[in-house]
Amino acid sequence: MPVNYATPPADRLHPVAGVRLGCTEAGIRKANRRDLTLIELAPGSRIAGVFTQNRFCAAPVRICKQHLAGGEIRALVINTGIANAGTGEPGIQAAHATCEAAAQLLGCAANQVLPFSTGVIMEPLPAERLAAGLPKCQAALRGDAQAWHDAAHAIMTTDTVAKAASRQVAIGGKTINVTGISKGAGMIKPNMATMLGFIASDAAIAQPLLERLVKEAADASFNCISVDGDTSTNDSFVLIATGAAGNAEIADAGSADYAALRDAVTAVAAELAQAIVRDGEGATKFIEIAVAGGRDHAECKAVGYAIAHSPLVKTAFFASDPNLGRILAAIGNAAQAHATLGDLDVTKVKLWLGETLVAENGGPAASYREADGAREMAPAEIVMRIDLARGQAQAKVWTCDFSYDYVKINADYRS
């Protein structure tokens, strides 16, 4: 059960002119579940993406990067069940074959198709099943809200809920729609992107700005989350702009129009990213870690992730046990991952849980009472604040707790 999250009903999602979606049951790994999605983009659409930093990046990630550097993208193909990662040269061929099959259906070139896969690593992708399923996806193509809703379900793996978010914003007298879907629950510590995230807008925006926007949005959303510290081989986040809204093309990063679109896209991305953490494998709590007073953003992030990745901190949250010294220990460990923290003066660090000041001067705050800690640990939604007291930078990390069910889900995943 996700923490304070439910899939928005279809009528809360705004269709995006120029984008049609269709999905089917292709039997890729298991029968009787939608596991193949086709997204068709109108001619003239622009797209930009960010991808995993994992050196064992999946075959589709490599193909996506190549195709994005080439011609105009007309379609996305997304399969679940098999990640097509750790599959060597045969994996590359399978991803190519998928692009070819989609291109033939849609009457475009293979390098105008982006492939995305998610599922088990190091097992072969049955490209022939994808090819057989694609005509059914094509027949199902629709541009309405229900199609977005269906696609959000079809890209799920260990997710317990489908994830979708949507915003409208007025730009240059036109109504701009921004709608996205994402999936992911485990192997979640994106670096540049999430497991899979797709956001489309009908805004007109210049390609260089779109590329800037996808990075800005990722840094404020998918790059702030962690379930288990494991960066996936398949993380991909793409942002589509069809231009169908007819606004004057946004071409200036300093403009109010860019800021308006950025805020809408970032809001959708953050909602989708948080939904992944709320649906984190076995999660019973959603925890925001806000780190301030750092010398730079990177060291604030390093402190946030040191806390978010500590199994001891995560199990304490699961137990609602204010064993908060574990948080101090995690802060103290961040220097091992991030060298600039080597001179962190821990006597200046302050830690709050909710509104309760927990630690200062290197130890428990004089005003701190365990009963206050216990009260702050109880809710399903927790905000933790840390002040490093050595600069003006800040960063946020969103994470979840670590429960029996995480072990159960991951011990059972393939069976």
Added chain:
Amino acid sequence: MPVNYATPPADRLHPVAGVRLGCTEAGIRKANRRDLTLIELAPGSRIAGVFTQNRFCAAPVRICKQHLAGGEIRALVINTGIANAGTGEPGIQAAHATCEAAAQLLGCAANQVLPFSTGVIMEPLPAERLAAGLPKCQAALRGDAQAWHDAAHAIMTTDTVAKAASRQVAIGGKTINVTGISKGAGMIKPNMATMLGFIASDAAIAQPLLERLVKEAADASFNCISVDGDTSTNDSFVLIATGAAGNAEIADAGSADYAALRDAVTAVAAELAQAIVRDGEGATKFIEIAVAGGRDHAECKAVGYAIAHSPLVKTAFFASDPNLGRILAAIGNAAQAHATLGDLDVTKVKLWLGETLVAENGGPAASYREADGAREMAPAEIVMRIDLARGQAQAKVWTCDFSYDYVKINADYRS
């Protein structure tokens, strides 16, 4: 239940002339358990130590470093229950008070006493209970094997077995005894040392060489292990040389005598370090990760730890599920922690589980069958080998799996 480990019987431990140990129930955090140990060293003993890199290092760690830089050490005081970490200035005073109390009993100066604590973080150390318990420890001081055995038990926290190891080696016609004890089961990813490890020898060795030896032994033992990736605030590993064996003082790092002592000390340290992993919280498997073909030791270690810290890899081992793509994903992630791996060519990486070649050329080996993977995953003792194929360096990391019981132990720890 530890994985293939039992505490050696007392008669397998060699007493070390010049070292006496005594312990008692001081009621530091819970009643009816031995939680306070005094180790007395004969005049002329030498000692060297390595300590945690955690910035929130405990008060006793800070005091130990100061006292080691000062006069001759005559005693060690070790308590469990309270870590005296994250305790600010009052923690420093409590550690000082403990040294004072021991010094008064033994007729030495307070800076000749080293304090060690392990247990809950951010709770105050009841120095008065330690002071009240120390006379009982003093009355119990004995130099025999049983005293070592008792001390191994008295320093336990969440450990399920006491950890001790012992070797004899002939140096310069004299029999040298090397005996050590350690504790630790969770918050284990030592960096320079382990939770607590104490090794004593009656060898005569020059102080600079002893300081070299403690680092060499730590790097080949405690610095190779991880249970959960959390470096403790209290990690301390000290090596004592009483000189009572009467060998000619070892003063040359290139000598056969130094090599013989180094091998004996390292063997004891490695046995103690592995015992900590075998007794890792909730562990059902002991896993050796041997990484070869790296450009340097550090990048081999980074790959080993990326695997050892992946919750997904650890839960797959718990389930005996050959979901081995997770290991490739972990290798691919190591670059995020260690920049030199940014150009790792994953198509050259090879992975073996036991004698089974699992992956090569960026994907599953042609000869690999899942049945072989399943067979290699089944035993409680597993060796994994990785060849990075880009250099001559190598490193080993020892770790354990991740089970329901890890969550249970850490969700319940304080209750």
